[in-house]
Amino acid sequence: MSKKKFTRPQVVVSKCLGFAACRWNQAMVEDPFVEKLKQFVDYQPVCPEVEIGLGVPRDPVRLVGKADEVKMIQPATGRDCTPEMQKFMAGFFGSLKEVDGFLLKSRSPSCGPMDVPIYAGEKPGSSSKKGAGIFAAKARETAPLAAVEHEGRVKNFELREHFLTKLFTTSWFRQVRQAGSMGALVDFHSKNKLLFMGYNQSRMRIMGKLVANPQGDSLENILNQYEENLGQALAKAPKTGSIINVLMHAEGYFKKQLTAREKAHFLDSLDLYRQGRALLSSLQMLLFDWILRYDQEYLAEQSFFAPYPQELFYLKDSGKGRTVG
Ligand code: SF4
Structure with a gap:
């Protein structure tokens, strides 16, 4: 990645x-x-x-x-x-x-x-x-x-993933506040879209509407409302089903380029992930290979594929393992 x-x-x-x-x-x-x-x-x-x-x-x-x-x-x-x-x-x-x-x-x-x-x-x-x-x-x-x-x-691997994701996303949002521009908020929302889709799709939509700002509300008001929704969106770790939706959504960007065998392999891997027998990271890597091969710039910038520094990613666990939600 x-x-x-x-x-x-x-x-x-x-x-x-x-x-x-x-x-x-x-x-x-x-x-x-x-x-x-x-x-x-x-x-x-x-x-x-x-x-x-x-x-x-x-x-x-x-x-x-x-x-x-x-x-x-x-x-x-x-x-x-x-x-x-x-x-x-x-x-x-x-x-x-x-x-x-x-x-x-x-x-x-x-x-x-x-x-x-x-x-x-x-x-x-x-x-x-x-x-x-x-x-x-x-x-x-x-x-x-x-x-x-x-x-x-x-x-615990899953709890650590959630903590780190929330920590680095919150820190990024603090920078957006400091930048004090609508452009910084638009960029933040755009690059976190898939991540938010996995966490909480309805909050993601509300945040999208706030960023569009059809009423021409003040930046301060928009940032305050956005922050409240961001807090709600990241309150709980995402469920496996929602993550699968995000993965399928991302795969949809390549539906014209992928062969039938590649698509079948992706669906098999998704199934293993659903059953708790494959890691999310293996699917993310598979998708990222296609992102690079087909130069998919929008997906390449999505925080979903790397929400925190890769050096902090390790699978060691307290033994409780991942939960299938
Ligand atoms: S010893 Fe540790 S846990 Fe206890 S008050 Fe101090 S910092 Fe907190």
Whole structure:
């Protein structure tokens, strides 16, 4: 596939993921994905618990309360850390100018984006439900377009694909905003069309209408509405059926040039992909060969074939494998 120039996403990362031994027990987590990504993004490491003066090592904190009012408590000391944490977060997120993603530590009451126990009471043994850590919840609220994941989930191939796609697309859109021109938005939409078709076809159509701008709306209004729809479009990883539609759509560009045997081979490969027995990348490569052979410029520029730097593409997985959606 073609070598494309990517923007450098701005990523807030939990400091304990390879930047400092700041966990409650003075540990640091060496994470190969965080390390690999360093080359392609600008990291902003942060440890919210150290920032509020809890120190290292420290007694662990936990979340207590109901969904609408969660407190951060340190059971060993009885300290309610919520006011300091709120103050820190107001300053941190208030001064955060540019952010495309958050790569956070799993299960932490501060950083965990999901599945963090929230206890009904402060006493040991009180029941719990699962939710987001206090810092992670604020991150999602402040930057709804940003890609948010924890280091455990990005070990899964599909979740990693989605995280990276969203991260680099969000970063590209931030550049479009900075460019402040309708031309930059038209270019962005045009080059991401197949990607959006795979993610969410109805949002893609809405975004297309916004870009056409028949009412002559202001650029600011168009960008705001476009951003909202982009967030919705990229909210969930695409389904296999939608990806197959995109692949067939792309193959349609070559229907006059391909032989019957080439078409049959493509359909067989699609079927294997549908069954979870072939990788999307093998079909993308097959199509890209035809793109180059027949000089199909429009498809050659589609982010669908390379939504993030190729060096970050690797198949290693936590073992859960891909899901057929
Ligand atoms: S999970 Fe967050 S709060 Fe906990 S040590 Fe890591 S960076 Fe600090």
